[in-house]
Amino acid sequence: MSTVAQYEAVTHEIAAASVEAGRPADAVSLVAVTKTIAAEGIWPVIAAGHRVFGENRVQEAKSKWPELKERQAGIELHLIGPLQSNKAKEALALFDVIQTVDRTSLCAALAKEIDKLGHAPRLLVQVNTGAEPQKAGVLPEEADAFIAACRGEFGFAIDGLMCIPPADEAPGPHFALLGKIAERNGLKTLSMGMSADYVTAVRLGATHVRVGSAIFGERPKL
Ligand SMILES: *Cc1c(COP(=O)(O)O)cnc(C)c1O
Numbered sequence: 028m029s030t031v032a033q034y035e036a037v038t039h040e041i042a043a044a045s046v047e048a049g050r051p052a053d054a055v056s057l058v059a060v061t062k063t064i065a066a067e068g069i070w071p072v073i074a075a076g077h078r079v080f081g082e083n084r085v086q087e088a089k090s091k092w093p094e095l096k097e098r099q100a101g102i103e104l105h106l107i108g109p110l111q112s113n114k115a116k117e118a119l120a121l122f123d124v125i126q127t128v129d130r131t132s133l134c135a136a137l138a139k140e141i142d143k144l145g146h147a148p149r150l151l152v153q154v155n156t157g158a159e160p161q162k163a164g165v166l167p168e169e170a171d172a173f174i175a176a177c178r179g180e181f182g183f184a185i186d187g188l189m190c191i192p193p194a195d196e197a198p199g200p201h202f203a204l205l206g207k208i209a210e211r212n213g214l215k216t217l218s219m220g221m222s223a224d225y226v227t228a229v230r231l232g233a234t235h236v237r238v239g240s241a242i243f244g245e246r247p248k249l
Contacts, residue, residue: 030068031075034059034242037225041236044229055229058105058218060239063246066091072242073099081126081237083108088121107189107218107237109163112136119144126151126189126218129164131173134181149186151218152177154208156201157193164190170208187216187234198224202231 028036042052058081061069069080069091078101082088088104096102105124115136118125128134128150141147152174155164165173170188177183188209192201202219209217220228222241229236240246 029071030243031071033244034072034075034077037238037241040226041229044226048230050229055233056235058107058235058237059242060107060221060237061091061243062087062108062239064243066095068243069095070098073102079103079105081105081107081239085110085114085117085121089117092121105218105235105237116140119148122148124149124151124186127153127163128177128183128185129153129155129173131176131180134177134183138181138183147183149216150177150183151187151189151216152185153189153191154205156190156204157196159193162191162193167204167208171212174212174214185212185214187214187218189218189235191221192219192224199227199231202228202233206232 038057041055041057045054046052056079058079059072059077060081062083092104103123104121105126106118106122107126110118110127110133112133119140125148153164154170155162155166158166174185177185188205190201190205192198205217205219216234217232218235218237219233220236222238225236225238
């Protein structure tokens with residue numbers, strides 16, 4: 028199947044799963060994940076009308092998205108990978124949404140640059156729902172305090188939460204946990220679900236799913 032046919036199949040499945048879950052067909056926004064995909068591989072999906080994309084590295088995004096944004100207005104770019112504080116300024120120049128806010132040192136760096144710029148991107152807090160030592164994100168038990176600090180100390184209007192469940196566990200309980208944390212903090216945006224589990228995420232209330240390989244094909248293993 029072509030990239031565009033795969034893209035259309037994914038959007039169809041998301042809409043079908045939304046309706047099946049009693050949600051509007053357009054309840055869920057697809058973030059098409061383009062890490063490792065070159066600009067010419069991304070373009071057909073933009074030409075097909077898609078506008079929301081995700082990258083997990085600042086440097087890689089910088090190498091292809093300014094040019095793609097020049098070719099097509101209205102692109103919304105999400106950072107879905109860990110952000111180093113010293114790249115806050117570059118990230119703000121490139122991304123419309125940062126999904127991986129997870130520590131106060133990063134908040135401080137972002138706040139400083141947001142202040143200088145005079146406008147803020149949409150911000151999501153990443154939660155390490157599986158408490159995996161190698162994974163970014165705040166621990167579930169620290170999430171409420173961290174969200175409060177983001178809002179209070181840093182003045183951020185946090186949009187919602189993001190998680191990446193452990194690869195070897197059923198994702199459902201992790202998605203449900205993220206939903207609970209969001210609900211008790213009055214947050215509406217839930218970024219959860221990837222190629223293997225986005226239908227489950229839609230059923231459990233995702234507002235954004237991040238899908239790469241199901242659209243663009245398997246990536247080479249790093
Ligand atoms: C790569 C990546 C995705 C997409 O993964 P696929 O399994 O290819 O759909 C989603 N979220 C994050 C944070 C990623 O790094």
